[in-house]
Amino acid sequence: MPKTLNQKQIEEIKSLLVQNKMTIESTLNNLSNEHVNLSEMDLNDEGDFAAASRDYITDVHIKNQQLRELNLINHALTKIEDGKYTGLCEMCDSEITIKRLRVKPHAMYCIDCRDYIEKSQVKKAV
Template sequence: MNENELKMFKRILLDRKEQILKNIVEYKSEIGELKSSETSDDADLATITIDTALEETLTKKQSKELDEIEYALSKIDEGTYAICEMCEEEIGIERLKVKPQARYCIVCREIVEKTTI
């Protein structure tokens, strides 16, 4: 991976990070509004509970992605970005375009997924 490509992925990661931070703030304020709004109707309350659970799941997912992005950014600084952590081969650009915070190449990712489940 050359310098320009590395800069491009850094930009992508930073943009994504910004977007996630915005999303999390939005989710949190929405959840806050829902919780503070007065509800007497049972049906409404049920809907709110489901919505809140969904939002919390989304927030958790985004927080996890945020950690992965932070990690990828630290690897850019260390000069180890785009190198598979398992086989130490370079991760393909096409794969990184789909998932810029990828830690493993496609082959290793499959192995990791099989062993962690």
């Protein structure tokens, strides 16, 4: 039977999740404040427009990634609040190591399952 996290470890993970959530929310807030509609910008030439477009596209990708991560963090926090957070892989029920959870506290999968999912996604994309 896989080893689940004890209450002290769950509190540690919860603290990391809350810290990460605050950081992401701050980043998203900053991106929203910096966002300016390209049509409202004073762009003098095609080079300026290209640079502004590139920056805008980069910001959109960052925002989308941050929103995905925020959803995963909220999922983990909800599981903790509901008393259902175990630190086990949601795919195979194997232990997610505390070392991995300290780096990525919102991890839902063990390394093996994560690798399997990523390889499956690459095959679908090709």
